[in-house]
Amino acid sequence: MSTTASAIVAAFAELIQPVSGDLKTVIEQPCAQEAPKERGICFIGDAKHLTQLLQSPIAALVVHTKMVAKVSELAANSKIVVLSSKNPKLAMALVDQRFFAIAAKLAPFDGVRVHPTAAIAKTAKVATDAVISPHAVISDGAVIGTGAYIGAHAFIGAGTVIGAGSIIHPGAFIGHNCKIGERCEIKSGAAIGSEGFGFATDEKNQHHHLPHYGGVILGDRVHIGVGTTIDAGTFEPSVIGEGTKIDNQCHLGHNSKVGKNNIMVTGFIMAGSVTVGDNCVFGGGIMVNGHITIASNCQFAPLCMIVHGIDKPGVYGGYPPIPLRESFKVQASIQSLPRLRRSVSKIMKHLGLKDDAEA
Amino acid sequence: MSTTASAIVAAFAELIQPVSGDLKTVIEQPCAQEAPKERGICFIGDAKHLTQLLQSPIAALVVHTKMVAKVSELAANSKIVVLSSKNPKLAMALVDQRFFAIAAKLAPFDGVRVHPTAAIAKTAKVATDAVISPHAVISDGAVIGTGAYIGAHAFIGAGTVIGAGSIIHPGAFIGHNCKIGERCEIKSGAAIGSEGFGFATDEKNQHHHLPHYGGVILGDRVHIGVGTTIDAGTFEPSVIGEGTKIDNQCHLGHNSKVGKNNIMVTGFIMAGSVTVGDNCVFGGGIMVNGHITIASNCQFAPLCMIVHGIDKPGVYGGYPPIPLRESFKVQASIQSLPRLRRSVSKIMKHLGLKDDAEA
């Protein structure tokens, strides 16, 4: 694939502006600022690798707007075309998606749109331009929307709807009675709509499973990572709002109600019946207790243990969650505990008091 | 599907008794007390939503025995049939399983019992009423019991036995040389009997894998969650006792010996060679050290780090596990650490002692 600087500027005029150099310059690949490549395009937010980049064989450089003056000077004699953006990372995402899409990701196997090894139930409906890969299984009454991609070995349960343009990666499992929005991405090994973990215990201490009828609803543009599990609700659906992005190996229990544009990083485990607002960010390795509510616009540092509800926006950390700055103090205090114990011992001895603090 | 109040009372006479209303009332669906539905049946243990429920279009209400007097009064003029149970949650599980089973869960694909795309080894034995879904693989010498359901893309290893009535969900992996009991449920993406993580290290610091011959034995009615892994034993089988229920994304290492009717919630990670008794409950996010023994009838709060053996029943929490009530005190103390440090500083200053406690 290749494009030109002018095509990029034309496509994203509000986000990307020309600074210097020839806009007809041909660009062939995106690359990392640490590893510039021939005819590549780089997006930078700071000047860390600027000097090396300007001497490298890249074709184009997109810099943060605030760097324009400095770069203009340095790039005066360079053949590299320089563009600017108020958000170079966003520019990179949008340019890469638009001009340098990964062909292998969505290519029909051997060029065959609906592979003959796929098992498609008689009552299922598949849009005429959807891709169905080898060994995929589309169950009774399922509906596959226009432009959707169903990967190899993916399983689509009975009555489930896959929205337009959604990508179901190889080996993903979508249970029955689910609704996946448009332009979602469900990664390999994820399981959406498996029955929740709910049991009733009898007098002999035997546990009896509660059937889960609720399924799962994902809004548009939801991202579900590899191996992540979103369990079906007991009676009503578990819901993940549009634009929420969930990383690999996360778990959201039955009856989850999650809002829009949240980010949940690897190892996020949320027990059942939790409500989450919009625009929250959850760092890695976070766990959330069941039956609580978390307000919109909260940020949680990695490893935060959210054992109680959070009712106002803020930046939190620790176990239990407290304002992040305070959680740093607590964490620092833990490290100085042995010294604190010695001080208290010293005081007790000084005062002739009996020392309760020695283990 | 539909049933009547009298059919329910007849099926579970010891657990469910009539209180008031017409037992011939037709019931069409179970529903949540927060979202009552037309001709639905609700099971409640407290009066939280009682008033709304009695004004809703549900057909039947099963209340806790202790609520009978109160409900009788309130429901005097209602068309809703009222039943009572000493254990409404258990009543819900059993009634839902019996009268409102989820058809899509076990329906043969396109009505075909043994799908032609399944790969069944010549030496495998499949019961005449077992369901084998598309693209399932049944290896050499495997035995599929009567009434068992093998989901799409499930893999059954060589010589493995699947007990009567067990459900192997789509994409589950059961290794060779395993024995799955009757009426088990193995969820999508679970892996039973993969070789354990054991290595011997040579003088060049290269690690050499130890073959694992032991396989895995699951007792009857064991539940294995999505993505959960139970590794094969080195020489002898890893064993999970009957009735034990394990949630999504748990891991039990090689040579595990787990008893009956335990519950292990999401994120439970147990290192190898651990022995667990019966009737334990492990909350979410718990980790267990290798080569230890945990007594029967223990309960562990979420996030408990079980770094040593537990030899008597009790309720535990913390890291390391201590009686739960004490672990709450420790946890609370951690939060007040910065204040404690300030107090010690103040004392040291007051006494003119050198302060070791300030970081």
Next chain:
Amino acid sequence: MSTTASAIVAAFAELIQPVSGDLKTVIEQPCAQEAPKERGICFIGDAKHLTQLLQSPIAALVVHTKMVAKVSELAANSKIVVLSSKNPKLAMALVDQRFFAIAAKLAPFDGVRVHPTAAIAKTAKVATDAVISPHAVISDGAVIGTGAYIGAHAFIGAGTVIGAGSIIHPGAFIGHNCKIGERCEIKSGAAIGSEGFGFATDEKNQHHHLPHYGGVILGDRVHIGVGTTIDAGTFEPSVIGEGTKIDNQCHLGHNSKVGKNNIMVTGFIMAGSVTVGDNCVFGGGIMVNGHITIASNCQFAPLCMIVHGIDKPGVYGGYPPIPLRESFKVQASIQSLPRLRRSVSKIMKHLGLKDDAEA
């Protein structure tokens, strides 16, 4: 399968030496020292079960070199052939691999080397002695090396190379543009080379995915556990060095650079852009912060939270990681916190100071 003591000694002359007994003794199976079996071979590093073993029906016993004198005496009248090794665990791994390989692990399904249900793209290249199991998918331009084993339902992405002798277990996912070394083992449900979790956020707080072009490179003899995810790099590959062994349910984020012969135990979660040296050991449940570097020859105790870089070899534990011995003191101090608080209260009262430490 069966072999003889002399064949074992001949195969591993430097590692295993004869001590006493008839080297022509036939050996039929390896077994655990706790469960000796007829004509079995046992490997022991200490004398814990020695007496019982010498009275058991095993055929051969391999003891640590330091035990030779003691065992010679005890085994004088035994029919058991006794061998010695400076590293009995390594001897067990190598003897078991060589003489008692698990046939079911690599047997072609129904004896058919390339199963007709596998979907192999026209442009893929498969070595003439590789095994391709039922329903495997080999994508465009993929290359399967000599002696490689591709399990049922495994997915090999476009342009990906699988090295000679590597084992891709049933249901494993290898994305496009990856390179798997020789004699690797990728377990069921693992996902290598899925795109990393990277997003850019716009002014409406919508998150836009960054395409990941880098793929993953695994060196020779790398082991990837069940459900483990190694995400593709953004532009350059994520790399795992030769001989590194990773357990079940681990996650290594995009742009990981991991060296040789490391061990990572279950639940290991490493954020993106981390560099790890060689010969490290990471215990269970460890998390690693993004964008840091960890030196070679480090050992981390289970549950260590590696929130900052580690620049010299050592044995670490705790959160944040500190030398293990010190982390034990901190951990012990936490448990005595409630007592410490009481002591400080007592002192404050004694001195007539206002007590800030009481919650």
